Amino acid sequence: MAWTEAKLIAEAMLEGFERHYRLFREITADAQRRFEAADWPAVQSASRERIGFYDRRVGETVALIKREFHLRDPNDVLWRRVKVEYMRLLPQLNQPELAETFYNSVFCRLFDRRYYNNCYIFVWPLISTEHLEAEVPIFRPYYPAREGFARVIARILKDAGFKRPFRDMRRDIRCLLLAIRSRFPANRAIQQNFQLAVLCAPFYRNKGAYIIGKAINGADQIPFVIPVLNDETQGLYVDTLLTGTDEIADVFSFSRAYFMVDTEVPAAVVDFLRPLMPRKGKAELYTAIGFQKFGKAEFYRDFLKHLRYSSDELVIAPGIRGMVMCVFTLPSFPFVFKVIKDRFPPPKEMTPDQVKEKYLLVKMHDRVGRMADSWEYSHVAFPLARFSPALRELLESECAGSIEVDDDHLIIKHLYIERRMSPLNLYLHTADEDDIRHAIGEYGDAIKQLAAANIFPGDFLFKNFGVTRRGRVVFYDYDELCYLTECNFREIPEAPYPEMEMSDEPWYTPAPDDVFPEEFETFLLTDPRIRKVFRQRHGELLDPAWWRARQDYIRAGHLEDVFPYPPERRFRKDREEFPRRYPHLVA
Secondary structure (H helix, E strand, C coil), X not given: CHHHHHHHHHHHHHHHHHHHHHHHHHHHHCHHHHHHCCCHHHXXXXXXXXXXXXXXXXXXXXXXXXXXXXXXXXXXXXXXXXHHHHHXXXXXXXXXXXXXXXXXXXXXXXXXXXXXXXXXXXXXXXXXXXXXCCCCCCEEEECHHXXXXXXXXXXXXXXXXXXXXXXXXXXXXHHHHHHHHHHCCCCCCCCXXXXXXXXXXXXXXXXXXXXXXXXXXXXXXXXXEEEEXXXXXXXXXXXXXXXXXXXXXXXXXXXXXXCECCCXXXXXXXXXXXXXXXXXXXXXXXXXXXXXXXXXXXXXXXXXXXXXXXCCCEXXXXXXXCCCEEEEECCCCCEEEEEECCCCCCCCCCCHHHHHHHHHHHHHXXXXXXXXXXXXXXXXXXXXXXXCHHHHXXXXXXXXXXXXXXXXXXXXXXXXXXXXXXXXXXXXXXXXXXXXXXXXXXXXXXXXXXHHCCEXXXXXXXXXXXXXXXXXXXXXXXXXCEEHHHCEECCCCCCCCHHHHHCCCCCCCCCCCEECCCHHHHHHCCCHHHHHHHHHHHHHHHCHXXXXXXXXXXXXCCCCCCCCCCHHHCCHHHHHHHHHHCHHHCC
């Protein structure tokens, strides 16, 4: 009887997963239609909706098991049998790693954390995905040495499967040929079996579609991405060619929204992508294509393994301590851990639940390459011995409600994990003139691009922004964040008496939603070097009229283009010159 019940519970859990994956693929597969119809509001809505699919399916499965089965204590042999029965079902799937994570999520909703071990859940994966293959191959090979680059490029664009025509494919081919020649010098030896391997399914995100592949020349593998845009009136066009590990990693950055790419076998897609971006682990790549829950599980496995093979202490993260979060890190591990404090000192007027809502807003929103994504965890066990005395004292004084000690582990009930960056204030402190010019240019660009996405950071202090390994400035402190359209941008009113301008206190009383951009200079730009660069590059950010114009543009229903590559890489200028300068590149 127990085996029968275990089998029925396992089947119910698998049915919940299969329903989740079916709905996930349906909304993902519809990305092409939304892109070709230039239905940008639907693109954003689908992106937000899909993120919530997983938790809804887990909730439905938990409710069904509670309703249909008599839940006994996990110590009962039943739940070990359930796991065995579930394992027997996994080999039939093309997504066994995702199904294991779904099982973990359901079990953890049902029972206490003391059962979160490999006897009851899949702490470590059971099924290898190394050689999983879809029935239809996930990529196509092309051989330019046999057919010629022009014909191969034309085939790649046609094989992408777009129904909407290209407005001028001959010109797109010319642009790509020139870009290839500039990136790959003519004196570079091309092997006879030189191959372009291109993923069959384009990747969709925001207003772009991305054809992703790699050039294989002997032992060399060079990744490339062809971004395709829709001008909404005349058809599709190729916007640029991106090549090399760093440029591709920027497209897949943790600070951007998740891609939509329809795939029967996610592991095969990730295996294709991993050599193209060796600095990104499986966790980040699964997350980038929308499987953020599996990304969480894979990240935690990586962290457990790293703890086993390291000995440094968890310490307080460098930088100015925040009023809302306690932030710590493991120096040998490139991530930070953030715990919400129990209480916030004045002038903060919010609750921990409101902070969680801000982080959820960022998760659901278009991050435009300027807001760090976070993995959110509950009841995470850290080895107690790995905490530095200063960090443990900080957590016990500031976050006592979020931690508990269980034998030799410290349990954090709720935390966020993000990629570690250099705080912008520390970066500027040691920067030379060139670094300051670059960082402040990036800082202003970040604010403008967030505004384009209808996001107002709230707190513009440099300590709330980080600098990535590639020198990109990213916002990561969300407690003051709000929608740009909720703000009231005002000019500072004229002082009734001239001497009031010299007072330490303002002569005007702001309402809760009032913002005075002219004040930014007073509070942020105290260093003359920084002030000079900021005024040259981004002086309009000090003008309330600029902010109101952004609001009007958003309220009119426009969605601004924000590309995951520099504007100078785009083909726009070259496109006008190609017919005259390079007529010979296409037969």
